[in-house]
Amino acid sequence: MKDLEDRIERAKDGLLEELRDFLRMPSVSASSEDPEGFRACAEWVREKLEAAGAQAEIMETAGHPVVYAEVGSGEKTLLLYGHYDVQPPDPLELWKTEPFEPTVRDGTLYARGVADDKGDVMARIQALRLYTERHGEPPFRLKFLIEGEEEVGSPNLDAFVRENSDRLTADACLWEGSLRDRTGRPEVYCGTKGLAYVELRAKGPDHDLHSMFGGLAPNPAWRLVGALRTIKDERGEITLDGLHELADPPSESDLAALEAIPFDESSLKASWGVESFDRDLTGVDALREYLLAPTANIAGIQSGYTGEGSKTIVPSEAFVKLDFRLVSGQSPDAVVKLLREHLDRRGFTDVEVVDLHGVEAAKTPVDSPVVEQAVAAWDDVGREAVVYPTIGGSGPTALFATGLGIPTVMTGAVANIDSRIHSPNESVRLDDYFETLAYFVRFFERFGR
Amino acid sequence: MKDLEDRIERAKDGLLEELRDFLRMPSVSASSEDPEGFRACAEWVREKLEAAGAQAEIMETAGHPVVYAEVGSGEKTLLLYGHYDVQPPDPLELWKTEPFEPTVRDGTLYARGVADDKGDVMARIQALRLYTERHGEPPFRLKFLIEGEEEVGSPNLDAFVRENSDRLTADACLWEGSLRDRTGRPEVYCGTKGLAYVELRAKGPDHDLHSMFGGLAPNPAWRLVGALRTIKDERGEITLDGLHELADPPSESDLAALEAIPFDESSLKASWGVESFDRDLTGVDALREYLLAPTANIAGIQSGYTGEGSKTIVPSEAFVKLDFRLVSGQSPDAVVKLLREHLDRRGFTDVEVVDLHGVEAAKTPVDSPVVEQAVAAWDDVGREAVVYPTIGGSGPTALFATGLGIPTVMTGAVANIDSRIHSPNESVRLDDYFETLAYFVRFFERFGR
Numbered sequence: 001m002k003d004l005e006d007r008i009e010r011a012k013d014g015l016l017e018e019l020r021d022f023l024r025m026p027s028v029s030a031s032s033e034d035p036e037g038f039r040a041c042a043e044w045v046r047e048k049l050e051a052a053g054a055q056a057e058i059m060e061t062a063g064h065p066v067v068y069a070e071v072g073s074g075e076k077t078l079l080l081y082g083h084y085d086v087q088p089p090d091p092l093e094l095w096k097t098e099p100f101e102p103t104v105r106d107g108t109l110y111a112r113g114v115a116d117d118k119g120d121v122m123a124r125i126q127a128l129r130l131y132t133e134r135h136g137e138p139p140f141r142l143k144f145l146i147e148g149e150e151e152v153g154s155p156n157l158d159a160f161v162r163e164n165s166d167r168l169t170a171d172a173c174l175w176e177g178s179l180r181d182r183t184g185r186p187e188v189y190c191g192t193k194g195l196a197y198v199e200l201r202a203k204g205p206d207h208d209l210h211s212m213f214g215g216l217a218p219n220p221a222w223r224l225v226g227a228l229r230t231i232k233d234e235r236g237e238i239t240l241d242g243l244h245e246l247a248d249p250p251s252e253s254d255l256a257a258l259e260a261i262p263f264d265e266s267s268l269k270a271s272w273g274v275e276s277f278d279r280d281l282t283g284v285d286a287l288r289e290y291l292l293a294p295t296a297n298i299a300g301i302q303s304g305y306t307g308e309g310s311k312t313i314v315p316s317e318a319f320v321k322l323d324f325r326l327v328s329g330q331s332p333d334a335v336v337k338l339l340r341e342h343l344d345r346r347g348f349t350d351v352e353v354v355d356l357h358g359v360e361a362a363k364t365p366v367d368s369p370v371v372e373q374a375v376a377a378w379d380d381v382g383r384e385a386v387v388y389p390t391i392g393g394s395g396p397t398a399l400f401a402t403g404l405g406i407p408t409v410m411t412g413a414v415a416n417i418d419s420r421i422h423s424p425n426e427s428v429r430l431d432d433y434f435e436t437l438a439y440f441v442r443f444f445e446r447f448g449r
Numbered sequence: 450m451k452d453l454e455d456r457i458e459r460a461k462d463g464l465l466e467e468l469r470d471f472l473r474m475p476s477v478s479a480s481s482e483d484p485e486g487f488r489a490c491a492e493w494v495r496e497k498l499e500a501a502g503a504q505a506e507i508m509e510t511a512g513h514p515v516v517y518a519e520v521g522s523g524e525k526t527l528l529l530y531g532h533y534d535v536q537p538p539d540p541l542e543l544w545k546t547e548p549f550e551p552t553v554r555d556g557t558l559y560a561r562g563v564a565d566d567k568g569d570v571m572a573r574i575q576a577l578r579l580y581t582e583r584h585g586e587p588p589f590r591l592k593f594l595i596e597g598e599e600e601v602g603s604p605n606l607d608a609f610v611r612e613n614s615d616r617l618t619a620d621a622c623l624w625e626g627s628l629r630d631r632t633g634r635p636e637v638y639c640g641t642k643g644l645a646y647v648e649l650r651a652k653g654p655d656h657d658l659h660s661m662f663g664g665l666a667p668n669p670a671w672r673l674v675g676a677l678r679t680i681k682d683e684r685g686e687i688t689l690d691g692l693h694e695l696a697d698p699p700s701e702s703d704l705a706a707l708e709a710i711p712f713d714e715s716s717l718k719a720s721w722g723v724e725s726f727d728r729d730l731t732g733v734d735a736l737r738e739y740l741l742a743p744t745a746n747i748a749g750i751q752s753g754y755t756g757e758g759s760k761t762i763v764p765s766e767a768f769v770k771l772d773f774r775l776v777s778g779q780s781p782d783a784v785v786k787l788l789r790e791h792l793d794r795r796g797f798t799d800v801e802v803v804d805l806h807g808v809e810a811a812k813t814p815v816d817s818p819v820v821e822q823a824v825a826a827w828d829d830v831g832r833e834a835v836v837y838p839t840i841g842g843s844g845p846t847a848l849f850a851t852g853l854g855i856p857t858v859m860t861g862a863v864a865n866i867d868s869r870i871h872s873p874n875e876s877v878r879l880d881d882y883f884e885t886l887a888y889f890v891r892f893f894e895r896f897g898r
Binding site: 204215234 | 642644646653654655656658659660661662663664665666667668670671674675677678681683685721722723725726727730735738739742743744745746747748749750751752753754755758759760761762763764767768769770772774805806840841842843
């Protein structure tokens with residue numbers, strides 16, 4: 001197997017220079033300052049895909065364009081999702097070197113986007129080139145979908161996927177976004193949680209009143225406390241009618257995967273500055289809650305006077321922002337409906353439920369072929385991967401995993417837990433980058449078998 | 450009895466001019482712009498008291514000075530409390546005429562401070578003059594305490610009262626601050642509620658976390674909801690351990706007084722824009738809750754993200770501002786202690802209780818001689834007073850009523866419910882002013898019998 005590593009070793013300088021060219025382009029999707037430069041970045045990616053032997057094109061959306069490419073032929077199809085846009089580099093003064101002048105220090109490459117997600121995109125394109133050099137055109141259909149709006153919430157991806165669902169069919173999808181843990185082990189994520197983000201709003205008097213009327217005037221903050229206490233019980237367990245019933249129960253394999261995750265509780269608690277987890281959860285119970293259970297999180301709450309000292313009023317309004325992270329089976333629309341019914345049933349018909357944002361959960365079984373291949377390919381490069389049945393966060397993976405029914409896995413970790421994604425001095429270790437490049441070649445080899 | 454009214458009628462122009470002189474002085478205690486002008490106002494009041502036959506002096510405090518005066522002799526002593534300072538006139542653009550250029554329109558006098566409290570102070574001084582003109586020096590000891598810091602919370606009154614407690618002894622005290630209701634009936638208040646204003650603070654992680662950790666990270670907003678749910682039950686009843694046990698039960702006379710209060714529920718609800726009172730209270734139950742029961746009011750609450758849209762975080766901190774209005778027997782210090790013990794007993798030892806402000810309740814029995822005299826003197830001028838056993842608000846009356854044990858009553862309503870106290874276009878109807886002047890003369894006559 002060593003021939004691949006040798007080949008990469010010999011080509012390193014050129015591969016790195018190519019990545020650095022990609023990183024020099026400030027493709028900040030949140031900025032409208034340089035639309036031509038942004039489009040030039042998409043065109044650059046398209047050309048690189050063409051040069052690697054793919055048929056590549058720019059596909060328009062209502063926002064920034066998608067770069068789409070196909071190569072190879074055969075019965076099976078592999079879809080790769082990534083993005084060429086990056087976060088804004090601010091605050092600039094915290095960067096040790098220019099964010100768009102990629103710089104190597106101590107074997108680490110620093111640049112905006114190197115960890116999220118240009119390193120990943122470049123490694124996959126270079127892997128296709130190396131694969132083709134070794135084996136010719138892939139004996140399977142390989143599709144690249146590289147969007148330009150991930151960092152602004154993929155506002156047009158849903159429409160794009162729906163309009164192009166015929167083209168996007170695949171047997172498996174590799175997503176971006178995985179990491180290496182602190183010991184260097186690559187993590188493979190088999191799903192993301194869903195999200196129902198709502199605001200509950202209560203109204204009291206039509207203007208703030210003197211609190212001499214506190215026993216008589218309806219208080220909207222107390223009203224919200226009343227509603228919230230029906231959503232979690234005294235022990236902190238979620239008591240939203242019907243929520244747990246919607247959930248697909250975790251499989252035996254999910255539970256077995258949990259047991260195999262090295263979970264450093266004390267480091268996590270120390271990094272948060274807390275003595276214990278919520279409800280004093282520990283060990284596998286804590287992991288199960290984190291990865292396989294829904295949440296009902298208060299992300300924000302406000303009512304009345306919140307300045308210094310004491311102002312005596314009955315507030316006129318109150319609101320709370322709640323985000324429910326959801327597991328497979330718990331569709332956000334269904335959960336918002338449950339919440340409305342739950343509150344109505346208890347007399348809180350006056351409490352408004354505003355549906356702010358919803359994301360479907362995505363779940364690929366941990367014993368799916370694509371997960372097995374992802375793990376085996378890490379084995380091929382000498383790494384023992386850690387498999388997460390899902391992660392705690394949410395993302396657009398459901399557009400493919402749930403919407404198109406494509407088994408989807410987040411793998412290919414150029415980044416590590418210290419890569420400072422979205423922050424100044426974003427970085428990737430060069431050894432990790434080249435190992436991940438080899439990993440994608442190995443994955444293609446396995447997928448082609 | 451008509452001779453008094455005739456006497457006032459003849460003197461009206463001069464009495465009004467004197468009041469206008471008082472109102473022209475911008476004695477805004479919250480402003481430090483014109484200390485000499487402020488002191489000149491105190492001196493003006495002192496001179497008016499001297500001119501009315503009293504021995505008057507300026508008494509220094511750590512802040513603005515008190516004007517103190519005594520006149521008359523006899524076994525009984527009556528103390529009058531008022532203040533010569535006023536609220537700032539802002540926002541100036543909303544005044545129809547200059548706040549410090551008193552103007553009469555349609556029988557109503559507009560000026561900052563006319564309703565709170567210069568009208569009241571002037572009426573009492575003019576009443577002393579008229580009384581003396583008719584009867585000579587009062588056959589009782591009459592004391593005036595006119596402070597200059599009421600509008601900034603009387604920060605030095607407590608110390609002043611303690612230092613001068615020997616001088617301030619009295620058999621009865623007339624306080625400022627009463628009103629006429631919408632039908633013109635003067636209200637007589639026999640007490641004020643106490644106040645314990647606290648902030649509860651909860652801590653979660655030492656920085657805001659991504660809400661992917663929402664099932665695992667301790668959430669301080671939920672922690673506060675957990676604490677708050679132990680303070681009121683699902684029906685909205687206060688469940689703070691020991692609070693109700695501290696309360697002096699209302700007397701039969703208090704309850705009878707409640708029954709006699711004309712309570713226009715629909716107007717009050719309409720003025721707040723609400724359909725119903727808290728807990729659907731109505732009638733005497735609502736009045737009893739408003740006037741004779743403690744409250745546990747959320748004056749403000751805040752945690753996490755409270756801007757537009759959806760930000761997914763586990764907040765690091767949360768706080769709630771609670772004001773407890775207290776009835777006689779419920780000392781604020783005792784209530785804060787109860788609250789701490791209540792939370793500790795339920796495992797909320799981590800929730801900090803910050804004691805921000807406390808005021809003692811004050812209660813003079815509705816069948817006290819001073820209350821009877823206050824009502825009878827209104828009868829003398831042809832008005833049927835409405836007696837409130839207490840009001841919903843709090844104030845420094847306890848310094849005298851509770852601290853010095855002086856039966857204290859708020860009476861003498863130059864102001865009415867539309868007087869716009871603390872607001873632009875503050876006003877008093879001239880007829881009400883002169884009637885109140887006559888009222889104080891009648892009160893002195895009754896007190897002297």
